[in-house]
Every structure is written in C-alpha cells, then in structure tokens.
Amino acid sequence: MSGSVVLNWLASTPDFAVPYALAALGLIISERAGVLSLGAEGLMLVGALAGIGAQLAMGQPAVSLVMAMLAASAVSLLFAVMVIWLRVNQVIAGLALVFFCQGLTALVGSLAEWTNHATEGIGTMALWPLSLLPGAGRLFEQNAMVWLTLPIFLAVAWFFSRTSAGLRLRAVGENPQAADAAGIRVAMWRLAAVLAGSALVGLAGAYISVVSTKLWIAGMTGGRGWIAVGLVIFARWSPWKALAGALLFGCIEALIPQLAAAGVQLPQYFVMMTPYAVTLGVMVWVALSRRGAEEEPGALGQPYVREERR
Amino acid sequence: MVDATLAAIAQPAQTDPEAALRARRQPLARRRYALEIRQHMGWRRQALILAAALLAGLAISAAILVAAGVPANELANEFVMQTFFDGQNLRAVLFQAAPMILVGLAGSLAFRARFWNLGLEGQMIWGAIGATAVSMWQIGPEPLRLPLMFAAAIGCGLLWVLGPAWLKIRLGVNEIISTLMLNYMAANFLLHLVYGSWKDPKDNFPYSPQFRAFERLPELGAGVSSAIALAAVVALFAWWLVGLSRAGLYLRFVDANPRVAHANGVPVRRTIYGAVLLSGAMAGLAGFAVASGQEGRLTQAFYQGYGFSGILIAFLARNNPLAATVVALLVAALFVTGRSLQVFYQVPFSMVQLIQAIIVVCVAASDFFIRHRLRRVGAEAAQ
Numbered sequence: 238m239s240g241s242v243v244l245n246w247l248a249s250t251p252d253f254a255v256p257y258a259l260a261a262l263g264l265i266i267s268e269r270a271g272v273l274s275l276g277a278e279g280l281m282l283v284g285a286l287a288g289i290g291a292q293l294a295m296g297q298p299a300v301s302l303v304m305a306m307l308a309a310s311a312v313s314l315l316f317a318v319m320v321i322w323l324r325v326n327q328v329i330a331g332l333a334l335v336f337f338c339q340g341l342t343a344l345v346g347s348l349a350e351w352t353n354h355a356t357e358g359i360g361t362m363a364l365w366p367l368s369l370l371p372g373a374g375r376l377f378e379q380n381a382m383v384w385l386t387l388p389i390f391l392a393v394a395w396f397f398s399r400t401s402a403g404l405r406l407r408a409v410g411e412n413p414q415a416a417d418a419a420g421i422r423v424a425m426w427r428l429a430a431v432l433a434g435s436a437l438v439g440l441a442g443a444y445i446s447v448v449s450t451k452l453w454i455a456g457m458t459g460g461r462g463w464i465a466v467g468l469v470i471f472a473r474w475s476p477w478k479a480l481a482g483a484l485l486f487g488c489i490e491a492l493i494p495q496l497a498a499a500g501v502q503l504p505q506y507f508v509m510m511t512p513y514a515v516t517l518g519v520m521v522w523v524a525l526s527r528r529g530a531e532e533e534p535g536a537l538g539q540p541y542v543r544e545e546r547r
Numbered sequence: 548m549v550d551a552t553l554a555a556i557a558q559p560a561q562t563d564p565e566a567a568l569r570a571r572r573q574p575l576a577r578r579r580y581a582l583e584i585r586q587h588m589g590w591r592r593q594a595l596i597l598a599a600a601l602l603a604g605l606a607i608s609a610a611i612l613v614a615a616g617v618p619a620n621e622l623a624n625e626f627v628m629q630t631f632f633d634g635q636n637l638r639a640v641l642f643q644a645a646p647m648i649l650v651g652l653a654g655s656l657a658f659r660a661r662f663w664n665l666g667l668e669g670q671m672i673w674g675a676i677g678a679t680a681v682s683m684w685q686i687g688p689e690p691l692r693l694p695l696m697f698a699a700a701i702g703c704g705l706l707w708v709l710g711p712a713w714l715k716i717r718l719g720v721n722e723i724i725s726t727l728m729l730n731y732m733a734a735n736f737l738l739h740l741v742y743g744s745w746k747d748p749k750d751n752f753p754y755s756p757q758f759r760a761f762e763r764l765p766e767l768g769a770g771v772s773s774a775i776a777l778a779a780v781v782a783l784f785a786w787w788l789v790g791l792s793r794a795g796l797y798l799r800f801v802d803a804n805p806r807v808a809h810a811n812g813v814p815v816r817r818t819i820y821g822a823v824l825l826s827g828a829m830a831g832l833a834g835f836a837v838a839s840g841q842e843g844r845l846t847q848a849f850y851q852g853y854g855f856s857g858i859l860i861a862f863l864a865r866n867n868p869l870a871a872t873v874v875a876l877l878v879a880a881l882f883v884t885g886r887s888l889q890v891f892y893q894v895p896f897s898m899v900q901l902i903q904a905i906i907v908v909c910v911a912a913s914d915f916f917i918r919h920r921l922r923r924v925g926a927e928a929a930q
Binding site: 340 | 611615665718720735855895899900908919
C-alpha cells in the first residue's frame with residue numbers, strides 16, 4: 238500500500254469510529270448504574286430517524302442531533318419504566334425495545350416519507366495548526382462531531398472518577414442495597430443513567446444518518462448497536478478502553494472501502510462479515526484472557542427491590 | 548426491612564374496619580402505598596391478567612394501525628373475520644404456522660437451559676442452506692432426497708449453534724452477542740450464495756434454482772402442507788422431552804439452579820448442550836420448512852422476523868412447548884394479516900414486528916401485577 242492509501246484510511250477512520258464510541262459510552266453510563274441496556278440497536282435507529290426527520294424539516298445539523306438525543310431518551314423512558322419499576326427481566330425488556338424501535342422507525346420513516354432523501358451534512362473543520370502539517374494534515378480535517386466526541390469522553394470519564402455524583406451512580410450499579418442504605422435514591426439514579434445513556438446512543442445513531450450517510454434507510458444501523466454492546470464488555474465498562482475499541486473497529490471498517498478503491502478484489506459478502514467476526518473474536522479473546530472480570534458492575538442486570546430477600 | 552417486620556408482628560393486621568375507613572378518608576397526597584411480593588395467585592386471576600394484557604396490547608396496536616391510515620372497521624374485518632373464518636386464509640395461517648411453531652419451540656428449549664439463543668435466524672438460514680445444498684448437488688436417490696434434506700437442515704442448524712454453546716459453557720462468552728453476530732454472518736453468507744454460485748441461471752434473480760417436485764414437502768390434502776404436520780410432531784416430541792423425560796427433569800433442575808443441580812448429580816453441561824443443540828436443530832428445521840414447504844428454493848430474506856417471533860413465542864408461552872404451539876398459531880395469524888395489510892394499505896411489514904413488541908411489553912408489564920400487589924398503608928402504619 239502506498240502512503241496516500243494509508244493516510245486516506247486513517248483520515249476516514251474517525252467517521253466510522255464515532256458511532257461505536259458514542260454508543261458504547263452511552264451503554265457504559267447505563268450499565269454502570271446496573272441497568273443492562275440491550276436496546277442500543279433500537280435506540281440508534283430512533284436517533285437516526287429523528288435526526289434525519291429534524292434535518293429534513295429544519296436543515297440545522299446541530300438541532301437535528303439534539304432532537305435525536307431527545308427522541309432516544311424519550312423512547313428509552315418506556316424501557317426504564319419496565320426494568321426499574323415493573324422489574325421486567327432486563328434481557329426481555331431490552332430485546333422488546335429493539336424490536337419495538339425497529340418496527341416504529343420503519344413505520345414512521347415510510348409514513349413520513351423520509352426514506353432515501355439525501356440531506357446536507359456537516360462540513361469538515363480543520364484543527365489549526367495541525368491541519369497545516371504536510372501530508373498528515375489531512376488527518377486533522379474532520380467534522381465537528383468528531384472533535385466534539387473527545388470532550389464528551391473527557392466529561393464522562395471525569396464524571397465517573399472525580400465527582401461524587403459519579404460515585405453515587407457507580408454505587409447504585411455495584412451494590413444497590415448498600416447505596417439505598419446510604420440514602421441514595423436507587424430508582425432515580427438508574428432512571429437518570431438510562432435517559433442520559435440513551436441520549437448518547439441516539440446521538441450515535443444520528444451521527445450515522447445525519448453526518449455520515451446523510452439519508453435514512455430502514456434498519457440502517459445494521460447491527461452496530463449490538464457491536465457496541467459487545468464493545469462495552471471488551472472495554473470492561475471503562476470509557477477510555479471503549480474509545481480505543483471503537484477506533485479499532487473504525488480502522489477495520491474504514492479499511493474496506495480503501496482496499497476496494499485501491500483495486501484489491503475481495504469477496505464482497507465476506508468483507509461485510511468482518512465487523513461481526515471481529516466482534517466475536519474480541520469476545521473470545523476477552524474470555525480467554527479473563528482480564529478484569531471483577532470490573533463488571535456488581536448488580537448489572539438485577540432489578541433492585543427494597544425489602545426483597547434474594 | 549426489620550422495622551416493617553416488627554411492625555407487622557406488633558400490629559398483626561388491618562382488620563379493624565374503623566381504621567380502614569379512616570385510611571380511605573385520608574387526602575390522596577397523604578396516602579401511602581406499600582408494594583408487596585405476592586406469594587401466590589390463583590391461575591384464574593393470572594389468566595385474567597394475561598388476557599387483559601393481551602387485549603391492551605392489541606388495542607394499542609389497533610390504535611397505531613388506525614393512525615397509520617387503516618380504517619377501523621376494515622381492521623376488525625381483516626384480522627378476525629378474514630383470518631380465522633375464511634378457509635383460504637385459515638390455510639394460509641396453517642401454512643405460515645409451521646416455521647413459527649418450530650422457531651418458538653427452539654426458543655423455549657434454549658431458554659429453559661438459561662441460554663439466550665438469539666441466533667435462531669442464523670440457524671434457520673443454515674438449515675435452509677443445508678437442505679438446498681442436498682438439492683443443488685443432487686445427493687442421494689429421489690425417494691431419499693427429502694429425508695436427506697431434513698437431516699442436512701438439522702445438522703447445519705445444530706452445528707451453527709455448537710460454537711456459541713461451546714464458547715458459553717467453556718469460556719463464559721456472552722451468548723447474546725455471539726449468537727447475534729453469527730446471525731449477521733450467516734445472513735451475509737446467504738447473500739454470498741444467492742448472488743454468487745447458487746444464483747438461478749434461468750432468470751438471474753438472487754435465489755437458488757427451484758427445488759424439484761420430490762424435494763418439496765408434499766400437501767396433505769385440502770391444501771394443507773405437511774410442514775404443519777412435521778411441526779406438530781416436533782411439538783409433541785418437545786412436550787414429551789420437557790414434561791415427561793428424564794432429560795426434561797434435569798432441564799428443570801438446571802433452570803432452577805445450576806449449582807444445586809450439579810451438587811445433586813445432574814449432568815449440567817450435558818443437559819445444557821443437549822437443550823441448546825436441539826434448539827439449533829429445530830431452528831434449522833424451520834429453515835427447511837420455509838425453503839422446502841413454502842418458497843421451494845433458497846431466497847435472500849426468507850428468515851427475516853422469525854428470530855424475534857421465536858423469542859416472543861417462547862416468552863409468551865413461558866417456555867412451555869404446547870403453549871408455544873398455540874401462541875405460534877396466533878403469531879402466524881398476525882403475520883398473514885400483516886401481509887394483507889401491507890398489500891392493501893401500504894402498511895410496512897415491520898408493523899407486525901411493532902405489534903409483537905407491544906404485546907411483549909404489555910405481557911411483561913402484566914407480570915408485575917401477578918408477582919406484586921399494592922397495599923394501602925393506613926395512617927397509623929405510615930407514621
């Protein structure tokens with residue numbers, strides 16, 4: 238491979254990595270509070286659809302992204318009520334949420350006729366003065382959302398490790414009984430975590446539709462939400478490891494079009510399998526190395542019921 | 548917790564009618580409610596709550612359909628009259644029910660072993676690929692062809708779930724993610740086949756060449772396919788396995804508590820493997836039922852929606868094989884109705900998915916009222 242192919246590849250990596258990174262970060266927030274959030278695939282679709290709808294109506298990418306976050310949060314309220322107050326099995330509730338969202342987005346998308354309408358996306362923003370570097374300067378011309386992702390990660394990591402609110406949220410996910418005894422309102426913290434996490438997952442979906450592909454197709458997230466769920470396990474619920482994992486996946490996905498452009502002949506459908514195969518491989522590797530198994534939130538997936546002995 | 552228990556001992560019960568009346572007269576804002584775990588509820592009340600949840604789910608779905616532009620009276624006519632009281636549509640429901648029953652049984656068997664087999668679609672795809680391979684390569688003499696396709700479907704479905712089962716049992720790899728990833732991989736492999744070397748040379752559409760007549764599941768008469776008979780036999784087998792056999796007993800032990808089961812000499816691993824592999828085999832059979840019973844060839848998107856329906860059927864039936872068969876018939880009716888709505892009112896087929904999800908949400912929420920009760924705590928107890 239020549240140097241320019243490598244540069245092109247690396248320059249297009251963030252575009253593929255951002256949805257994974259944001260979705261995984263959203264999932265980490267909710268799972269740190271003890272709520273297993275399998276609904277990411279569906280919430281990404283809701284974000285993607287709401288984003289494109291707002292984009293077609295108003296044409297302001299910033300507004301569209303915010304609308305997408307609100308929409309995903311609103312839909313996740315249904316999930317939150319089910320798992321926090323009605324104590325429904327979190328796996329069943331998460332799966333139901335995915336299929337609810339798949340059906341809902343396909344229905345709304347076709348009724349509102351938002352399918353396959355191209356919109357204007359966000360332009361690139363050069364990170365001066367790095368963008369003036371000869372050759373490698375292209376790496377620093379990315380859209381605003383890519384640059385915004387870093388402060389979002391910084392803020393969440395800081396929240397978890399440096400604030401008392403972050404400590405409370407983690408306590409709720411680690412040992413809700415003890416947190417309750419210490420006067421922390423478990424249900425409220427879990428609700429807040431689900432809503433905030435879902436907003437980020439919705440933003441990840443909207444990034445795909447509003448910023449990357451700039452149009453809506455039913456089911457367009459294509460399993461990225463599930464990959465993000467796997468990524469969280471790989472990252473052991475740590476934001477920075479999730480960012481690294483997202484970059485790895487972005488690299489792999491970005492390589493495919495570059496290879497095709499360079500004229501390398503690959504069997505198309507086997508190439509399309511790679512993200513899923515890599516996810517599977519990563520899961521196996523995590524299991525084999527058995528590193529940091531204790532980092533999993535202690536009460537992940539368990540409903541908290543006061544006065545119930547388990 | 549201790550305080551509440553002590554209070555209950557000190558004040559045995561709220562039997563005093565005076566106190567109850569006083570509690571009722573309290574202003575709404577000052578009333579306190581306590582949530583209690585219900586020990587037991589009679590099956591009649593359970594059934595009533597379940598029926599109410601189903602009705603609520605259907606009512607919400609009907610409201611969405613009306614909002615989507617389907618006239619309300621047409622809707623009732625379409626779902627109730629056309630689907631259940633019209634001979635042709637009833638046959639369509641039975642036709643559609645065979646793969647539904649098989650995936651529903653597959654789901655409930657795996658869930659009984661506490662294995663979230665979300666890879667039903669992938670196993671279905673491989674079942675259909677296996678059956679089609681026997682037809683494509685013309686393996687075996689004509690009278691043996693159908694049994695061979697049947698065996699190939701079982702084998703392929705079983706092998707496709709073997710990987711995640713092994714990874715889960717040996718390495719503790721989360722089976723939800725692994726089976727889902729394998730779904731996407733199987734779907735891409737299917738596309739590779741039907742757009743590649745298995746493409747029908749006659750018309751260049753992305754499907755395999757048509758099966759010959761002796762490779763199709765025959766009709767039983769009156770337009771009913773033998774696929775439904777096959778599904779019924781598998782359902783009876785599953786009922787015997789789960790309810791009457793020793794393996795079923797083991798499975799119940801494992802479901803209740805794997806550790807205690809192991810301590811009591813139940814072969815936990817073998818039981819889980821058995822249930823999960825059988826689940827994959829049944830999903831493979833569902834692929835065979837669609838390919839050989841319905842489509843008559845391998846098509847590119849035949850599996851869509853079955854995975855979720857299988858999970859839904861297993862959940863609604865509480866993993867009971869006979870209940871799963873009944874629920875599968877209802878879901879098949881929903882599918883048939885959905886198809887005709889799609890044709891007549893341009894309602895997207897994903898509507899069927901949405902309705903199923905709404906029903907699951909309602910039934911899952913209704914579980915709460917079966918397991919808990921709200922009890923008003925009187926003024927004295929609240930203070």
